[in-house]
Amino acid sequence: xxxxxxxxxxxxxxxxxxxxxxxxxxxxxxxxxxxxxxxxxxxxxxxxxxxxxxxxxxxxxxxxxxxxxxxxxxxxxxxxxxxxxxxxxxxxxxxxxxxxxxxxxxxxxxxxxxxxxxxxxxxxxxxxxxxxxxxxxxxxxxxxxxxxxxxxxxxxxxxxxxxx
Amino acid sequence: xxxxxxxxxxxxxxxxxxxxxxxxxxxxxxxxxxxxxxxxxxxxxxxxxxxxxxxxxxxxxxxxxxxxxxxxxxxxxxxxxxxxxxxxxxxxxxxxxxxxxxxxxxxxxxxxxxxxxxxxxxxxxxxxxxxxxxxxxxxxxxxxxxxxxxxxxxxxxxxxxxxxxxxxxxxxxxxxxxxxxxxxxxxxxxxxxxxxxxxxxxxxxxxxxxxxxxxxxxxxxxxxxxxxxxxxxxxxxxxxxxxxxxxxxxxxxxxxxxxxxxxxxxxxxxxxxxxxxxxxxxxxxxxxxxxxxxxxxxxxxxxxxxxxxxxxxxxxxxxxxxxxxxxxxxxxxxxxxxxxxxxxxxxxxxxxxxxxxxxxxxxxxxxxxxxxxxxxxxxxxxxxxxxxxxxxxxxxxxxxxxxxxxxxxxxxxxxxxxxxxxxxxxxxxxxxxxxxxxxxxxxxxxxxxxxxxxxxxxxxxxxxxxxxxxxxxxxxxxxxxxxxxxxxxxxxxxxxxxxxxxxxxxxxxxxxxxxxxxxxxxxxxxxxxxxxxxxxxxxxxxxxxxxxxxxxx
Ligand SMILES: Cc1ncc(C[n+]2csc(CCOP(=O)(O)OP(=O)(O)O)c2C)c(N)n1
Ligand SMILES: [Mg+2]
Numbered sequence: 001x002x003x004x005x006x007x008x009x010x011x012x013x014x015x016x017x018x019x020x021x022x023x024x025x026x027x028x029x030x031x032x033x034x035x036x037x038x039x040x041x042x043x044x045x046x047x048x049x050x051x052x053x054x055x056x057x058x059x060x061x062x063x064x065x066x067x068x069x070x071x072x073x074x075x076x077x078x079x080x081x082x083x084x085x086x087x088x089x090x091x092x093x094x095x096x097x098x099x100x101x102x103x104x105x106x107x108x109x110x111x112x113x114x115x116x117x118x119x120x121x122x123x124x125x126x127x128x129x130x131x132x133x134x135x136x137x138x139x140x141x142x143x144x145x146x147x148x149x150x151x152x153x154x155x156x157x158x159x160x161x162x163x164x
Numbered sequence: 165x166x167x168x169x170x171x172x173x174x175x176x177x178x179x180x181x182x183x184x185x186x187x188x189x190x191x192x193x194x195x196x197x198x199x200x201x202x203x204x205x206x207x208x209x210x211x212x213x214x215x216x217x218x219x220x221x222x223x224x225x226x227x228x229x230x231x232x233x234x235x236x237x238x239x240x241x242x243x244x245x246x247x248x249x250x251x252x253x254x255x256x257x258x259x260x261x262x263x264x265x266x267x268x269x270x271x272x273x274x275x276x277x278x279x280x281x282x283x284x285x286x287x288x289x290x291x292x293x294x295x296x297x298x299x300x301x302x303x304x305x306x307x308x309x310x311x312x313x314x315x316x317x318x319x320x321x322x323x324x325x326x327x328x329x330x331x332x333x334x335x336x337x338x339x340x341x342x343x344x345x346x347x348x349x350x351x352x353x354x355x356x357x358x359x360x361x362x363x364x365x366x367x368x369x370x371x372x373x374x375x376x377x378x379x380x381x382x383x384x385x386x387x388x389x390x391x392x393x394x395x396x397x398x399x400x401x402x403x404x405x406x407x408x409x410x411x412x413x414x415x416x417x418x419x420x421x422x423x424x425x426x427x428x429x430x431x432x433x434x435x436x437x438x439x440x441x442x443x444x445x446x447x448x449x450x451x452x453x454x455x456x457x458x459x460x461x462x463x464x465x466x467x468x469x470x471x472x473x474x475x476x477x478x479x480x481x482x483x484x485x486x487x488x489x490x491x492x493x494x495x496x497x498x499x500x501x502x503x504x505x506x507x508x509x510x511x512x513x514x515x516x517x518x519x520x521x522x523x524x525x526x527x528x529x530x531x532x533x534x535x536x537x538x539x540x541x542x543x544x545x546x547x548x549x550x551x552x553x554x555x556x557x558x559x560x561x562x563x564x565x566x567x568x569x570x571x572x573x574x575x576x577x578x579x580x581x582x583x584x585x586x587x588x589x590x591x592x593x594x595x596x597x598x599x600x601x602x603x604x605x606x607x608x609x610x611x612x613x614x615x616x617x618x619x620x621x622x623x624x625x626x627x628x629x630x631x632x633x634x635x636x637x638x639x640x641x642x643x644x645x646x647x648x649x650x651x652x653x654x655x656x657x658x659x660x661x662x663x664x665x666x667x668x669x670x671x672x673x674x675x676x677x678x679x680x681x682x683x684x685x686x687x688x689x690x691x692x693x694x695x696x697x698x699x700x701x702x703x704x705x706x707x708x709x710x711x712x713x714x715x716x717x
Contacts, residue, residue, distance in 0.1 A: 010344060013293065018285060025286050055471070062468035068290040068310060071344040163343070 002031055003057050004083065004153050006161040007046040007064060008072040011037060015069045019046065022067065028052060028060050032085075032150030038162070043071065045161075047152045074161040076153060083153035086123070087131045088113070090145040091138050093120040101141055108134045119144060169297035170199035170328040173261070176304035176337070178205055182232050184223065184588055186216040188243075190236025191276060192263030195328040208588060208617055211609040213240050215581035217247020218607070221256050222582030225568045226543055227589040228381070230257040230312050237263045238276030241322075242283065246575060248318045249287040253572025254402060255379060257316040259307050266326040267295070281322050289317035294324065297332035305337035314347030315466040316379055348465055351482035351490055359437075359461045359478050360494045366435035366459070368503045369395040372418065372447075375402030375571070376440015376464060376484050378564045383407065385488035386439065392492070394500045395437065396507050398426035400447055402571040403440070405561035415507070416516070419447035420706045421553045424514035424715055427706070429507055430455050431713040438462040440484050443473040444572075453711035463487050516557050518700070525673050527551060527626040527696040531558040534596055534624060537680040542594040543586050545569065547579040547603030549633040551626040553702040555598040577606025580623060584610055587619040594622070594684055601627040601653050601693075611663040614689035622683045623691045625656060628698045636701050640716075660691035669693045 009015045016035060023030050031049040038045050050060055057075060064070050093101050101120050105112055110124035124134055128151060135146065155161060167175070173196060177185070184206040189197045200207055210216040213235040220231030231251075235244050241262040251258040265274040281291045290310050292303050300323075307319040363369060377386050377399075383406050390397050390413050397407045398415040407414055418426035430436065436458040441447070448454040451474060462469075462476040463484060470479035480487055518528045531554050534542065540560055546552040546569040561567045568586060570578040583597040597604075604625050614621050626632075635649040660667030666688050668679045676694070683690040704715035 013295075014281065014285070017282065021285055058471060059468065062470075065344075066289075066466070066468055068342060068345045 001051070001053065003050050003052065003075055003077045004081070004151065005048045005050060005060070006074045006076055006153060007048060007070060008038070008161065008163065009044050009046060010069045010071060011042050011044045012069050015044070018067050018069060019064070022063055023050070026059070026063055028056065032148075034150035034152050040163075043163070047150070049151055071163065072161060076155055076161070079159065080156040081153050082156060083127055083151050084125050085128055085131050085151045086125045086149045087134065088121060088123050088147050089135065089138055089143055090114075090119050090121045092118060092142040092144060094118065097141055101138070104134075104137050108137070110134060165334045166331055167334050168195060168199065168328065169300055169323070169330050169332055170195035172297065172300045172332055172334050173304065173323065173328065174199045174203045174205060175334065176301040177232065178203070180230070180304065180308045182230070184208065185232040185234055186210055186219040186223070186585065187234030188213050188216055188236070188240060190240045190263060192237040192265060192325045193234060193240075193328070195325065196234065196261070196263065196323070208584070208613065210581065211612045212607065213243035214247050214577065215584070215607050215610045215613065217244045217258070217260065218250065218578050218581035219585035219588070219613075220258055221247060221251045222545060222568055222585030223589040224256050224258055224585075225582070226565050226586040228565065229589075230259055230308055231585065232259050232261070234261045235263070236276070237265055237280070238278045241278050241280040245283060245287070248284055248320065250570055250573045250575045250578060251318040252287045252289070254570065255316050255375060256318065257311040258318040259311050260318060260320045262320060262322050263328070264293070264322045264324040267324045268326070270324065280320065284320050287318070288320050291320040291322065293322045294327045297327050297330040298335060300327070300332065301335050301337045306340060306342065309340055310345065314345075347483075348467075348481050349483050349486050351463065351480040351487040353490070355478055355480045356487065356490045357494070359480060360491055362435060362459055362461060362478060363393055363395075363437065363495065364498070367501070368433045369393060369435040369437060370429050370433040370458075371395045371397040372400075372430065372436055372438045372441055373397055373403045373406050374400040374439065374441030375406070377403055377406035380440065380465065380484040381564070382440070382484040382488050383564045385485060385492060387411070388492055389488055389495065392495050392497050394498050394504055396429055396504070398422065398429065400441055400444070400571070401556055401569060404556060404567040405564045408562040409560035410562055415511070417556050419712065420449065420708075421557065421702050421704070422712070423516055424704055425507065425510035427712040427715065428510050428514075433458045436460045438476070439488070440464060442469045448473065449706045449710050449712040453713070521697065525670065525676065525694055525696045527628070527694070527700060528554050528558045529673065530624060530626060530676055530694050530696065531555055531598060533676045533680055534598070535559045537677065537684060538594050538596070542566070542596050543568065543590060545579040545583040545586060545595070545597045547597070547599045548574045548576045549600040549603055549631065550628070550636065550700070550702045551598055551600045551632070554626070576600075576603040580604060580607050581610045581613075583621045583623070584614055584619055587621045588617070597621060597623045599623050599625045600632060601625055601629065602631045602651065608659070611660065611665055611689065611691070615664040618687070619689060620687050621689050623689070625691070625693050626696050627653065627656070627693050628696050628700065629653065630698060633702070635699070639699070639701070640707075656691055656693040660689075665689040665691055667691045667693070669695065671695045
């Protein structure tokens with residue numbers, strides 16, 4: 001099963017290598033990892049989607065905690081949360097397919113961010129499922145390039161993963 | 165006060181209470197060695213950086229204080245790697261300082277550049293690359309704090325040459341601000357209650373104690389707990405000495421080469437109290453057959469050890485010294501019963517034993533004689549192999565920090581430099597490295613260190629002419645095909661003498677004792693070459709992956 005884990009880390013050099021190294025060395029599978037700074041520039045936040053059963057997750061969490069730079073870990077899979085992923089897709093588009101692709105973009109509330117002579121580039125945000133569905137819808141039109149940021153996630157309501 | 169980075173570094177190390185470091189100089193640590201020159205900090209010049217790391221490790225294990233080693237960049241730093249990994253596996257507080265190429269040259273494959281923080285990431289508790297001389301004192305404070313608290317372990321500090329030669333104001337380190345690092349102390353009260361109840365309700369308790377007992381200095385609490393609950397105690401290799409080996413409740417070591425009675429007691433117990441251990445595969449054998457009838461309580465300072473290899477019934481995170489004290493406050497004294505009788509009967513029926521042979525020296529006998537000659541008061545280090553297991557089996561360890569051996573990594577070449585570190589830390593004690601003829605040659609160059617620093621360490625080589633432990637496995641599991649395990653050895657006596665140490669070759673049993681007595685008296689390092697039975701095996705033995713109560717003799 002996939003777990004979504006929010007991790008607060010000290011923004012020190014090498015911290016990403018420490019976390020990534022730990023996952024590969026202990027044989028934990030990362031599905032996606034997104035990282036960026038928080039409102040406090042000294043602290044970064046990672047959203048890690050990791051595959052494994054309950055026991056694997058327990059080990060992942062405990063091993064992560066052993067890293068001196070890791071401040072807080074929250075497995076938010078089972079809690080109410082908002083999750084988003086950003087995708088950019090470049091598809092081949094000629095005169096006949098352009099309109100169809102723009103209709104698909106409309107349905108998924110994707111934006112056209114580049115309008116080339118032979119290609120269209122779409123940008124969309126949403127849950128993993130929505131992004132998957134958009135990809136599937138565009139597949140018949142010959143995707144030239146596709147890039148996903150990996151999931152970021154935040155708890156709903158008054159709950160939070162921060163130091164405040 | 166303006167200092168160079170190197171001077172600030174040395175002063176910060178001294179402010180941690182360190183009086184001795186082990187190291188080896190080179191280009192990128194020239195500023196550090198210049199600062200050492202008149203600092204008053206004692207420096208033991210080893211002959212290889214691996215030796216320096218192991219010596220610092222041995223010093224730490226013997227004294228309980230952090231060991232410190234220094235190496236230059238590139239090959240100096242990579243030579244430390246085995247020593248750091250060894251300290252990591254056995255949770256030894258070690259702080260390693262490495263030189264690094266100047267900051268502007270980093271990342272350009274400069275001469276003697278190695279990414280040592282990258283290389284040691286998986287084998288350190290934490291590491292640092294210093295980027296500003298003004299950070300040095302704070303980093304040193306943190307490094308020692310991390311190395312010595314919680315589950316101890318190695319920390320590496322990489323110091324580029326422009327940082328050590330740059331000028332800085334000396335900053336007293338400020339208060340530590342490490343929000344991600346909180347070493348545990350007491351255990352959760354409810355779980356401690358539950359553990360106490362389970363122990364009181366048990367009929368056949370066994371305590372399985374490991375290195376954590378020694379690193380948390382909890383041996384007295386453990387002894388009291390065992391006596392109050394009449395629970396027999398078996399220790400891991402790392403735990404030897406954590407409970408007195410001559411105590412009536414002692415079962416010696418368990419596991420692959422443990423005693424039969426320890427393994428039987430584990431198999432039969434209804435309650436297993438696991439303290440400061442990690443359920444290593446060399447201990448548990450086939451995991452489903454390990455303590456199959458027992459309720460398991462596991463206490464450890466590292467939460468990641470709990471439920472890692474075996475699911476446990478009661479898991480308690482905490483420093484053993486605190487948690488055992490919490491338990492002692494609630495326990496009431498139990499009376500000896502049928503369980504103790506049964507265990508005593510096993511002890512009588514299945515003692516550790518070896519067959520003497522006319523005209524031959526048995527390695528077990530040499531080890532027993534080392535015990536007799538030193539009154540069991542020596543500090544013993546070992547290399548890795550058969551001799552290591554015999555040293556664990558045939559010498560009785562009654563005090564913590566008296567048995568010092570590479571458990572987790574199994575590093576041949578550990579014992580001799582470690583013995584040097586032990587002797588530096590305990591100058592008035594008798595130190596023996598129980599060695600194999602193969603292992604001793606992995607760091608034999610440290611004879612130079614022992615002679616130069618007048619350290620009267622004793623090395624007892626169990627010379628069987630083989631990489632014996634590997635040969636034993638080839639005999640048992642590879643149809644006696646002794647592939648590359650036999651080797652001709654040098655003349656160890658001449659070798660010792662060429663370094664300025666004493667050397668003895670012992671070929672008859674009647675010479676064992678006089679030579680050992682001479683060695684203990686000598687003020688010089690002594691290398692003893694005991695020519696022992698070549699194809700002696702370590703028994704009992706649990707074949708790898710087997711149930712621990714099914715042992716070969
Ligand atoms: C650095 C290193 N290389 C290889 C091994 C594998 N190994 C384990 S025991 C052993 C044989 C050790 O021989 P010796 O020191 O003569 O001890 P004996 O078993 O004969 O007592 C070997 C090669 C090891 N543990 N460490
Ligand atoms: Mg040998």
